[in-house]
Amino acid sequence: MPKKIDAAVKERALRMFADHRRDYPSDTALAEAVAKKVGVGRETARRWLVQADINAGDRPGVTSDAQAEIKRLKAEVKKLREDNEILKSATGFLRRGARPPQPLIMAFIDDMRASGHAVESTCRVLTEHGCPVAARTYRSWRQANRPIAARTVKDAVITNALITVRGAPEGLYGRRKMTHWLRRQGHDVAFCTVDRLMRDLGMNGVRRGRQLRTTIPSRDGRRAGDLLDRDFTAPAPNTSWVADFTYCRTWTGFVYVAFVVDVYAQRIVGWHAATNKRTDLVLTPLRIALWDRHRQGIPIEPGTLSHHSDAGSQYTSIRFTEHLELENIAPSIGTVGDAYDNALMESIIGLFKTECIATTVFHDGPYRTLADVEYATAGWVDWYNHRRLHGSLGMNTPVEHEQAYYAARQPVESIT
Structure with a gap:
């Protein structure tokens, strides 16, 4: 039985009130009689009668519409x-x-x-x-037995992969490189998915800060010309190297770190850290680079390599210039006060300061001594050369880019 009284029953009762009101001595008697006839309670019929009077304006109160x-x-x-x-x-x-x-x-x-x-x-x-x-x-x-959505499962897998790289060098990646890195790990993932999940985890990668000038141009106006002319590409490894150095703050004072980079694959072929800015700071990584290339079985052919740097006094010193001459390496010096003339090296130093020095990924805690900086730099250079993805190299590492070059030459050399 429905709990709500049908509207037709109420309308019937209201018509009875209007037609037979004069037949009863009081409204109470009228309501009781009509209630019995229509089959509702006496109090219900009485409320209907009172509300009908209010709606008609015969009694004070709030109307039904109100x-x-x-x-x-x-x-x-x-x-x-x-x-x-x-x-x-x-x-x-x-x-x-x-x-x-x-x-x-x-x-x-x-x-x-x-x-x-x-x-x-x-x-x-x-x-x-x-x-x-x-x-x-x-x-x-x-529902307890509902199937889990494929997106939910995939998000969980990618989220777990992102969490595992926290504190690792790959945790320095932004959205773009993190997507390529995940794909190399076997995950079929879109850029938007990585962006969404990294945002949920609060992972933003690292960004470079403002660069400070460290080299001081030599006052002697006589120096080598610029052989690169801002063209930081090379046809093969061991044809064009760029060099520069930067500084790091430690508890015991400044530590200076110098790098030598092969332009072809942007590979760091030599580096050295010292507590002063004498010529040995830039000469040592050059010697290390020459020795390491010979150890790898790809020595420098005389007269085929150029060495580019800024106009710092270390790179224009007599001792450094004589060493280049002895190794039959062509010197190249950029213009004074122009960072674009050595932009590739400035970019790599910016990465070093942002990814290595400014984080605790490669060294836990503050840098106290020269040894701390050397330890962190060694770890970063190894990661940079062998595992870090480079957008300019098609998301390959410098070592992979060099290996691809020599692998492509191998059939030609064997035929010859």
């Missing part, structure tokens, strides 16, 4: 308050811009449901603010 309007406004206010509470709770993940992952949305609906909010209300608020979700989706999610 009551309906008040009821509607109260429901609207209740709905707005509930929406506002739900929206305040959802601000944490709605403001990120991208759609939150489904587990986070379902957990939020769970929390709202525990707070007394209806599932439909929560889903409606989320949908109105750019995060569409249906109530049936939530109820399907709550």
Whole structure:
């Protein structure tokens, strides 16, 4: 039996009130008689009679139309308050811009449901603010035997891979290189997925800071010309090297680190750290680079290599210039005060300061002595040459880029 009285029964009772009111001595007797005839309670019939008098203006009170309007406004206010509470709770993940992952949305609906909010209300608020979700989706999610979405599983796998690189050199990557690194690890992942998951984990990679000038140009105006002319490409390894040095702060004073880089693969072929800026600071990594290339079985052929640097006094010194002459290496010096003339080296030094010195990935804690800087630099150079992905090299490492060059030449040399 329906709990709500049919509207036709009420209309019938109201007509009886109007037609037979004069037949009864009081409204109470009228209501009792009509209630028996239409099959409702006496009090119900009495309320109907009183409300009919109010609607007709014969008795003071709130009319039915006014009551309906008040009821509607109260429901609207209740709905707005509930929406506002739900929206305040959802601000944490709605403001990120991208759609939150489904587990986070379902957990939020769970929390709202525990707070007394209806599932439909929560889903409606989320949908109105750019995060569409249906109530049936939530109820399907709550089923014990529901199948797990493929995106949920993939997000979990990628998230785990991202967490594992925290504290590792690969944790320095931004979105673009992290995507290429994950693909090299066998994960079929899109850039937008990596961007979303890294943002959820608070991973942003590292960014370079402002570079400071470390080299002082020689006052002697006589120096070698610029052989590169800002063209930092090379047809093969061991044809063009660039060099520069930078400084690091330690507890015992400044430590200077000099590098020599092969332009072809941007590989660091030599480096050296010292507590002073004498000529040995830049001469030692050159000697190490020549020795290491010979040890690898790819020695420098006389007259085929150029060495480019800025106009610092170390690189224009007589001792350094004589060593280049003895090794039959062509010197190349950029213009004074122009960082673009040695832009490749400036870029690599910027990476060194950002990825190695400014983080605790390669050295835990502050740099106390020269030995601390050497330890961190050795780890960074090894990672840089053998495992770090380079966008300018097609997301390959410098060692891989060089190996590809020699592998391509091998068939030609064997035929010859």
